Amino acid sequence: MINRAMVAGGRKLSAVKKQLVQMAKPGVKLSEIEKEAQFLIKAVGGKPSFATVPGYFWATCINLNEGLVHGVPDETAIKDGDIVSIDVGIYYQGYHTDTSISFIAGSGHYPAHEKFLAAGKEALKKGIAAATVGNRIGHISLAIEEVVKTAGYSPALNLTGHGVGRQLHEEPTIPCFVAKPISQTPPIKPGMTLAVEAIYLAGRPETVTDPDDHWTISSKDGKITAVFEETILTTPKTPVILTNV
16 A cells, blocks of 8 residues: 555655755745756656656746746745745656645745745645545545635635646646535545645735746735645555655
8 A cells, every 4th residue: 555666755855845945045046946956856866757747847846925836947036035935846766746835035024924824834734634534535625725714815726736646647636625515526545645735825816827938827916825735645544744754
């Protein structure tokens, strides 16, 4: 039942993620973080998962502030107080793992940003806790939606978590809100590997795609956004987080 390649890959990806977060300080360019990600992934014997997506050539997706997902790591430099979201995946021994984290760059105190990010961390925690055998995928969605909306924010309506394994994106999709009756969503069974994501916005849920790079998705109203994601393995007991070791 335990996929040892994904366990090993998740452990390696966790270490890569932590090093990228430590690097992401004011003044550092997103392209520099991308270069380091390429180096680190290769150094641990893996390949960048995201480069397997047709038309995408980078190891990371990095977004700032209103940027929500799929941000191309360009020459933009991080500023103090920016919300930085780093999404990274690794392909190791035939399997993908995927993880995202959002945080505040620099050493300043930004109470509104801190409150916003705390909600996402809690939403992901509750979403993962709901991924128990006997529940359904909709229970994960419900847990995420309840935390995000109670905090006064909007779950993403057009972006989802997903299954992950041989392919980077597999079934089932895992919305951040209850999109249909929970009884109609897939049952959670032992041995599933899922990329659970809390994707949410401070303002309204509408998004726009950058007309130049055709990848970066941002909040339409320009308000801040964030993503928290871990790859998990479902077991007969509690789920195991593979990318937070």
